[in-house]
Amino acid sequence: MLIRKFDSHVALDSDDKDALAALPHRVREMSENSYIFRERATPGECAVLLEGFAFRQKLNRDGERQIVSLHIPGDPLNLQSLLLDRADHGVQALTHAKVAMIPRSAMRQLALDRPNIATAFEISNLIEASILREWLMNVGQRNAQTRIAHLLCEIATRLKDRDLLGHYEVELPMTQKQVGDVTGLTAVHVNRSLKALEVEGSIERYRRAIRCPNWEELVRVADFSDSYLHLGRQAAAC
Amino acid sequence: MLIRKFDSHVALDSDDKDALAALPHRVREMSENSYIFRERATPGECAVLLEGFAFRQKLNRDGERQIVSLHIPGDPLNLQSLLLDRADHGVQALTHAKVAMIPRSAMRQLALDRPNIATAFEISNLIEASILREWLMNVGQRNAQTRIAHLLCEIATRLKDRDLLGHYEVELPMTQKQVGDVTGLTAVHVNRSLKALEVEGSIERYRRAIRCPNWEELVRVADFSDSYLHLGRQAAAC
DNA sequence: CGCCTATTTGATAGCCGTCAACCGGAGTGG
DNA sequence: CCACTCCGGTTGACGGCTATCAAATAGGCG
Numbered sequence: 001m002l003i004r005k006f007d008s009h010v011a012l013d014s015d016d017k018d019a020l021a022a023l024p025h026r027v028r029e030m031s032e033n034s035y036i037f038r039e040r041a042t043p044g045e046c047a048v049l050l051e052g053f054a055f056r057q058k059l060n061r062d063g064e065r066q067i068v069s070l071h072i073p074g075d076p077l078n079l080q081s082l083l084l085d086r087a088d089h090g091v092q093a094l095t096h097a098k099v100a101m102i103p104r105s106a107m108r109q110l111a112l113d114r115p116n117i118a119t120a121f122e123i124s125n126l127i128e129a130s131i132l133r134e135w136l137m138n139v140g141q142r143n144a145q146t147r148i149a150h151l152l153c154e155i156a157t158r159l160k161d162r163d164l165l166g167h168y169e170v171e172l173p174m175t176q177k178q179v180g181d182v183t184g185l186t187a188v189h190v191n192r193s194l195k196a197l198e199v200e201g202s203i204e205r206y207r208r209a210i211r212c213p214n215w216e217e218l219v220r221v222a223d224f225s226d227s228y229l230h231l232g233r234q235a236a237a238c
Numbered sequence: 239m240l241i242r243k244f245d246s247h248v249a250l251d252s253d254d255k256d257a258l259a260a261l262p263h264r265v266r267e268m269s270e271n272s273y274i275f276r277e278r279a280t281p282g283e284c285a286v287l288l289e290g291f292a293f294r295q296k297l298n299r300d301g302e303r304q305i306v307s308l309h310i311p312g313d314p315l316n317l318q319s320l321l322l323d324r325a326d327h328g329v330q331a332l333t334h335a336k337v338a339m340i341p342r343s344a345m346r347q348l349a350l351d352r353p354n355i356a357t358a359f360e361i362s363n364l365i366e367a368s369i370l371r372e373w374l375m376n377v378g379q380r381n382a383q384t385r386i387a388h389l390l391c392e393i394a395t396r397l398k399d400r401d402l403l404g405h406y407e408v409e410l411p412m413t414q415k416q417v418g419d420v421t422g423l424t425a426v427h428v429n430r431s432l433k434a435l436e437v438e439g440s441i442e443r444y445r446r447a448i449r450c451p452n453w454e455e456l457v458r459v460a461d462f463s464d465s466y467l468h469l470g471r472q473a474a475a476c
Numbered sequence: 477c478g479c480c481t482a483t484t485t486g487a488t489a490g491c492c493g494t495c496a497a498c499c500g501g502a503g504t505g506g
Numbered sequence: 507c508c509a510c511t512c513c514g515g516t517t518g519a520c521g522g523c524t525a526t527c528a529a530a531t532a533g534g535c536g
């Protein structure tokens with residue numbers, strides 16, 4: 001999984017792939033909503049999501065939660081803690097999930113030994129920052145319907161890019177409260193906005209599954225453009 | 239300026255500092271609001287802010303602007319474009335500013351030659367991402383007064399950390415419209431919120447200068463904690 | 477079935493946006 | 507020196523989007 005993701009950023013040679021495959025690790029099964037890392041921790045391992053979904057969150061003084069990223073299989077979950085001494089946010093499983101835990105020392109040695117992989121680490125971090133900028137725009141400047149539609153477009157696009165999605169049909173593994181914590185809305189308003197999107201024909205819903213019969217239309221409503229996801233190999237890498 | 243910033247992330251040896259000092263560059267004077275890099279560009283140079291302030295912004299479909307970062311002297315302005323092929327946002331001078339422009343190739347060679355500096359690059363990027371997460375929390379979960387107070391605390395803390403601020407007295411070089419574009423508010427509401435902060439005694443104002451006679455109080459109102467800024471050397475670096 | 481959580485819906489309130497007018501300092505030109 | 511202009515800041519009235527509160531419905535799982 002990780003190989004596939006990193007290879008999509010930088011062209012890895014077979015030695016790079018072997019080195020990634022040879023990483024020592026243990027696989028942990030995480031149940032829904034369980035913590036993978038807690039805020040302020042300095043974990044001794046790096047986690048890579050193998051199955052399921054995960055998210056990162058921050059809490060404010062009043063205990064209100066902001067979800068600051070969503071992760072799909074293949075995503076590293078705490079690369080930043082290779083270099084920063086304390087996590088400024090918590091990482092949790094969104095669904096039941098499998099996570100590969102890799103000793104920090106092994107990850108750091110790998111980055112020292114294999115420049116291509118170090119570059120892939122950096123690109124992964126930079127894309128995360130780019131997504132954060134887009135989310136900031138989303139929450140700061142867009143109305144509720146657009147925010148939610150944008151989130152749907154992003155998830156669908158990221159899943160599709162990693163071959164985890166057949167059609168544009170998302171089984172959104174989040175409660176409406178969690179969608180609200182991503183978009184800065186309340187669960188009630190998320191509900192109303194989803195309904196409005198449905199009534200206007202941008203999406204169809206059955207339970208939590210959301211289909212996008214008219215992708216172009218949803219993209220338009222969402223003010224979505226995938227350029228911030230920086231899909232494909234980055235020409236600038238060496 | 240850059241040496242001082244990077245040295246605050248990682249302990250640089252004298253060779254590292256010499257290498258940074260020897261970087262080829264030209265200094266550009268930028269007038270207020272002029273573009274340093276445009277969205278979607280692939281700049282051939284890296285910029286480091288020497289004097290003045292700068293910001294990055296994204297525009298949505300309706301032309302509304304979200305400011306996604308603020309920069310003070312010493313900050314690199316487009317490190318991410320060393321590895322990502324197209325900028326997902328624009329960079330502009332907030333005030334009259336001096337910027338050092340360094341050829342991309344020289345920056346990349348430097349990162350290859352000097353691991354400490356490569357690490358400093360990465361830490362700088364990671365801290366930016368951490369600030370983005372906090373801003374997302376700010377815009378998504380806090381009310382207007384708290385958002386603005388939080389922004390003031392952050393700016394003051396960052397300036398103080400780089401010895402650019404005597405007391406907690408910020409001459410905020412931004413229009414109220416720009417503050418709104420950071421915080422996801424309108425200029426009118428920024429104005430009312432600043433007034434409210436003043437009435438409640440959290441800040442004092444004279445023109446655009448803002449004093450914080452009671453820093454503790456402002457921090458409390460702002461729900462501010464500086465941990466996300468990751469000040470000081472990161473123990474995890476090697 | 478029974479419990480618990482998530483979703484849905486309605487009524488109401490409030491924060492913030494919009495529109496508009498006025499003020500006030502800085503720079504310009506007469 | 508003063509009038510003029512312009513841009514940003516300030517203030518008021520009003521409206522709308524979203525939050526809050528509350529209650530009913532539906533699903534999931536023992």
